[in-house]
Amino acid sequence: MDVTGAVAAPPPPQARRGRWRRRLRKTGFAFSVAVIVSPAILVFLWMLSLALKNESDNSAYPPVFIPSPPTWSNFIQVFTENSMGLYFWNSIVVSGSATLIALLVGIPAGYGIARAQAHRLTVLILIARMTPALSYLIPLFTVFQFLGLNNTLTALAITHLVITVPIVVYVMAGHFETLPRELEEAALIDGGSVWTSFRHVALPLARPGIVVGTILAFIFSWNNFVFSAVLAGRTTRTLPAAVYNVLTFEQLAWGPLAAAAIIVTLPVLLLTVLIQKEIVTGLTAGGVKGA
C-alpha cells in the first residue's frame, strides 16, 4: 500500500508494464476501500431491508435481501401497537430538558473555566466522563426510591445530567479558550461588568461551540440505554429502553424490531451529519458512551 499518498512516476522504457502495474494498484486500492467501507454500509442496509420486508421474507432462508414490494407495515405497527410515539416523546422530553439544563449551567461554567484558568475542574469533568454509568445509577436509584421519584421522567432527566453537563462544560471551556480576550477587555475598559462582556461579547461569538455542545449532549443522552432501563416505568421509558423491553419481550418479529431500531437511531445519524468534524473532539474528551 502506498503509505504516503504520493504515486511514483513510472520509468519511460517500460511504459506499458508501468501502466499495467498502476492499473493493478488502482484496482487493489479501490478494492481495499470497498472492503473497509462495506461493513458500515451493509449493516445499515440490512437494518433497512429487515424493516421494509414482511415477516415471511424476514424468516426465509436463504435470506431475502431486496424487499419486494417494500412495505411500511412494520413502521405502522410499532407506532400503533407498541406506542412508539409515546416513547419517542419521552426521549425528546428527557434528552431535551437534560440538554437545556446542561446548557444553562454549562455555558457560563465553560466561560468561567476558560477565563479563570480553572483547569482542575476540567480534570474532574474528565474523570466524571470516564466513570461507568452504573456507578451513578445505584446511588441515584436509591435516592429516587426514597423520594418516590422512580418511574418518572423527572428522575430520568436528572440522571441524564450526568451525561450532558460534563460534555457541555468540556466543549464550552475548550471553545471559549480559542476566543480572543481582546474584545472582552475592550468591553470591560468601557465600564461593562464581567457579566455584560460575557453576555454581549463572548456569548454571541461562541455560537458554533454551543451548537456542537448541544448536539453532542443531545446525542449522548438520546443513545443512553441503562438509565432508562433501570429507572423508567412502562410509560416513562425512553426509546432505547423501550425498543429493548417492549419489542423483545412481547414479540420476536424481526421486521418491527428493525423498524424500531431505525426510528431510534435515525435522528442521531442525521444530527451526526451536521457536525461531523467536531464530533471527534467531543468523543475524545474521555468517556464516550454513557455506560
Place this chain on the structure above:
Amino acid sequence: MAPSATATPRSGFLARRQRSYRLFIVPALVVIGAVIIFPWMFTVWMSMFDWKIGSVAHFVGAENYVRLVGNQRFHEAVVHTIYFTALAVVAPLVLGTIAALIFHREFPFRGLLRSIFTLPMMATPVAIALVWTMMFHPQQGVLNYLLSLVGLPPSLWVYSPTLVIPSLVLVEVWHWTPLVMLIVLGGLAALPVEPYESARLDGASEWQLFRYITLPLVAPFLFVAAVIRTIDAIKAFDTIFVITQGGPGTASETINLYLYLQAFAFYNVGNASAVVVVFFLIILALALLLLHVRKRTQWT
C-alpha cells in the same frame, strides 16, 4: 490543554475579576455536586454496608471487599473483561490505522465514503445491538448465510461459550474502528514531507517508510486512541447486555454486567457498591494515564 496563563501583573482589580469569573462556575458545580460527586461518595459509604434494597442495612466495614477477593464469579468477570478489552482495543487499533492510511490518500468520493465509514460511531448502541442479534442468529442469521457463500461451516456466534466474546468484539470493532481512524487520520495530516523524500532517495521501500517514519510519528495519536478505547471497552455495557445478557451461562459476564446483576437483579446494593469502587479505581488509574499522555503529546 490551554496556553498557560500569560504573566499578567496581579492587581486588586484583576483579582476581583478573577473572582467573578469563578462565580460563573458555581451553578454547574452545584449540579455536578448533586448528580456526580454525591453519588461517588454515597457509593463508597454504601459499599461498607450489607444492604439489600427493602431490608435494613448493617455496617460490615470492609467485608464486601474481602468477600470480593474470594468471589469466583467476580474473578471470572475480571478475566472476561480483560479478554474482551484486549481484543476490543487491539482490533480497532489495527483496522483503524489501516483505514486511516487509506483515507489519507486522495481518491474519488473520499469525503462521502469517509462520512459513511464514520456513521457507526454515533449510532444508538441498543439499536445496533438488536440488528447484530438478528444477524448472529444461527439458523436465520445473515452472517451464517454469508459464511456458507464462501464455503465456511455455520458458526454458533454468541450462542457458543467460546465464541461469544470474540463475536461481541466484532460488534465493538464495527462500532468504534471509525473513532480510531479519525484520531489517526488527524495524526497523518500533521506529518512532515521531508523525511519521506530523503528516505525515498536512499531507496527505502514503502513498508520501511511506514515502519520507520509514519509509525513513530503517529505513535502518540495511536497511544491516545488506545487509552480512549481501553476506557470505553472496559465499560462496555449496552451491546453485551442486549445481545447476551452475560450469557450463555456467564461466558460473557464482564465486571459491568456482574455489577448490573448484583445491583438491579439481586438488589445487593452493598456488594455492588464495593464492585463499583474497585472498578472506579481501575478506570481512575487509566484516566490519570490518559491525562499524563495528553500533557506529554500536547494533543487536544
